[in-house]
Amino acid sequence: GQNIDQPTEMTATEGAIVQINCTYQTSGFNGLFWYQQHAGEAPTFLSYNVLDGLEEKGRFSSFLSRSKGYSYLLLKELQMKDSASYLCAAMDSNYQLIWGAGTKLIIKP
Amino acid sequence: IAGITQAPTSQILAAGRRMTLRCTQDMRHNAMYWYRQDLGLGLRLIHYSNTAGTTGKGEVPDGYSVSRANTDDFPLTLASAVPSQTSVYFCASSPLSGNTDTQYFGPGTRLTVL
Numbered sequence: 776g777q778n779i780d781q782p783t784e785m786t787a788t789e790g791a792i793v794q795i796n797c798t799y800q801t802s803g804f805n806g807l808f809w810y811q812q813h814a815g816e817a818p819t820f821l822s823y824n825v826l827d828g829l830e831e832k833g834r835f836s837s838f839l840s841r842s843k844g845y846s847y848l849l850l851k852e853l854q855m856k857d858s859a860s861y862l863c864a865a866m867d868s869n870y871q872l873i874w875g876a877g878t879k880l881i882i883k884p
Numbered sequence: 885i886a887g888i889t890q891a892p893t894s895q896i897l898a899a900g901r902r903m904t905l906r907c908t909q910d911m912r913h914n915a916m917y918w919y920r921q922d923l924g925l926g927l928r929l930i931h932y933s934n935t936a937g938t939t940g941k942g943e944v945p946d947g948y949s950v951s952r953a954n955t956d957d958f959p960l961t962l963a964s965a966v967p968s969q970t971s972v973y974f975c976a977s978s979p980l981s982g983n984t985d986t987q988y989f990g991p992g993t994r995l996t997v998l
Contacts, residue, residue: 779926820988870985871932872987874927874928875926
């Protein structure tokens with residue numbers, strides 16, 4: 776079957792670095808997405824990886840290893856506004872997104 | 885309008901009633917999607933449409949129907965609502981072109997069925 780696993784909740788300190796891991800199993804693979812979702816709001820797109828390696832975008836970076844079915848989202852210089860849920864989603868062979876349940880990130884001062 | 889709009893923002897509905905959730909996008913995206921989001925679960929696809937005039941079933945289609953008469957609108961209908969359909973419903977759209985088919989989400993509709 777198709778499955779996405781990511782931690783339910785993580786806590787980090789303002790100014791620090793945090794890494795949110797995601798493992799996936801899909802029928803075919805057409806890329807890995809990360810979205811940010813603040814409480815009560817819609818998910819917003821953060822990053823997309825389809826090739827192995829690291830993609831850097833400001834304070835956020837995303838890594839993919841296709842052979843391991845693994846991705847992570849790295850957030851640097853954490854700010855209080857980064858408190859949100861982070862959703863991992865893999866695109867299968869039918870170009871449908873399979874979503875993880877999300878990782879709630881709590882930032883402490 | 886800029887992006888995707890959904891209506892209503894929230895609704896409380898008696899079981900057995902019919903309800904249509906509205907979704908409109910102005911980005912001329914080919915594909916549109918309806919998801920439900922429940923606590924502790926990932927977004928689950930209800931129905932999708934890759935282009936005007938076509939629709940497809942997602943992971944959890946039972947009890948829901950959709951139509952796609954034009955590019956911009958993609959309404960979701962609950963023919964006879966049940967309490968298990970209490971959820972937050974998100975509409976999304978994507979260009980469905982190129983290698984990076986990013987989905988963009990509307991603000992959501994919070995539905996409570998009593």
